[in-house]
Amino acid sequence: EVQLVESGGGLVQPGGSLRLSCAASGFTLRSYWMSWVRQAPGKGLEWVANIKEDESEKYYVDSVKGRFTISRDNAKNSLYLQMNSLRAEDTAIYYCARYGISATYDYWGQGTLVTVSS
Amino acid sequence: QSALTQPRSVSGSPGQSVTISCAGTSSDVGGYNYVSWYQQYPGKAPKVMIHGVSERPSGVPDRFSGSKSGNTASLTISGLQSEDEADYYCCSFAGSHIYVFGTGTTVTVL
Secondary structure, three states: OOEEEEEOOEEEOOOOOEEEEEEEEOOOHHHOEEEEEEEOOOOOEEEEEEEOOOOOOEEEOHHHOOOEEEEEEHHHOEEEEEEOOOOHHHOEEEEEEEEEHHHEEEEEOOOEEEEEOO | OOOEEOOOEEEEOOOOOEEEEEEOOOOOOOOOOOEEEEEEOOOOOOEEEEEOOOEOOOOOOOOEEEEEEOOEEEEEEOOOOHHHOEEEEEEEEOOOOOEEEEOOEEEEEO
16 A cells, blocks of 8 residues: 655744655655645645656756755655745645656645744 | 636535636646646545546546646536535646646535
């Protein structure tokens, strides 16, 4: 069974940093692109970042470029999101998602909440 | 990277059909056959219902169908059931490894 479990969320002050982790199981992580998608409270979904199987390509939504870094450790079956210079508008549930066929997010984690507030 | 436009809400009685539109541009919905639809219950993670515009993953009821015309994609739920009451989001590839989601639609079963 495919499982994605996020961790690392919490309360952080504006300008602070946080590192999210996503533990993958039930499939071979190194065979898939992976993504982070976020959802602000009461709002819609927003694609944040994608990373290629071998980490050679990474892509970000404009609003997080230069502040967030997506990475992975295939040996540890883990995906990460390093978030720096956090802003109030980054407050959201962050989901880890597997990128499957036809540009589809076919499996999602349960999400981890990041709250940026003083 | 503007969000795709969806109606805020749609509703229907059990057994009826409802259609949710997802309006984009030629740079996203109209330019690629990579539109997917996600169902989300409150407090839960999204679940893919349609991919590749009209393909249904294994396990998704056949009352869910997808289509596209020009820059607008659509999700139709036929034979509406109470368990279909949820939020629905479209998503499209927008070139250069960029993805954009829709604004979301709440489906209410009357």
